[in-house]
């Protein structure tokens with residue numbers, strides 16, 4: 001799997017532009033992650049609330 005996930009907020013980042021996380025701006029990524037959700041409306045999504053996601057996008061469920 002070439003995509004990486006942010007260790008801080010679980011945002012999945014494509015391998016091309018992985019200098020810093022577009023959500024939290026940290027630079028700690030892991031390629032060892034499992035499952036993902038796509039959040040479209042963060043204010044209405046129960047999953048987004050549970051994962052503390054405020055910005056729509058693709059997020060890993062588990063990042064190791």
Ligand SMILES: [Zn+2]
Pocket residue numbers: 006007008009010011021022023024025026
């Ligand atoms: Zn992040």
